[in-house]
Amino acid sequence: MRRALPWLLCVAAVAVIVAPMAQGTSSAKDPRVAGLIAKVNGLQGQVNTLKAAVVALDAKSQCLKAQGAVLRGVGADEGYLYKKAGDNTNTWLFAAFDAPLQGEAPQMYFATITPTCVTSSYRGGKAPLVARAPTMSHLAQAR
Numbered sequence: 052m053r054r055a056l057p058w059l060l061c062v063a064a065v066a067v068i069v070a071p072m073a074q075g076t077s078s079a080k081d082p083r084v085a086g087l088i089a090k091v092n093g094l095q096g097q098v099n100t101l102k103a104a105v106v107a108l109d110a111k112s113q114c115l116k117a118q119g120a121v122l123r124g125v126g127a128d129e130g131y132l133y134k135k136a137g138d139n140t141n142t143w144l145f146a147a148f149d150a151p152l153q154g155e156a157p158q159m160y161f162a163t164i165t166p167t168c169v170t171s172s173y174r175g176g177k178a179p180l181v182a183r184a185p186t187m188s189h190l191a192q193a194r
Contacts, residue, residue, distance in 0.1 A: 071096065113168075116163045120161055121149055121151045128144075
């Protein structure tokens with residue numbers, strides 16, 4: 052009996068110390084835990100939404116590229132010759148942007164969109180897209 056008494060006292064002491072600790076850490080006892088769980092779930096939803104937005108933005112950013120360009124026709128006798136259809140007498144000399152030659156440094160960059168990325172959902176207006184040749188007023192404005 053004398054040998055069992057220290058062990059019984061040790062078990063009783065551990066029970067006296069551990070039982071209140073276990074009760075104090077119970078999630079059922081702390082009313083803040085339910086609020087924290089709700090906040091964490093809300094934040095997890097926001098994180099998932101942001102992750103999806105980042106994936107979509109990354110996919111769209113793959114559509115943007117940069118095209119180098121140079122201005123040709125800066126001098127009085129340099130540039131591109133333009134002729135109006137049906138007018139065999141007049142020829143105009145204008146400056147224009149062009150792609151740089153191999154090894155030539157670009158003077159500026161233009162944003163380009165990869166053609167495979169363009170769909171009907173990117174169109175902003177309802178009017179049909181129409182391509183037309185520049186008129187004389189457009190060419191005059193280019194000078």
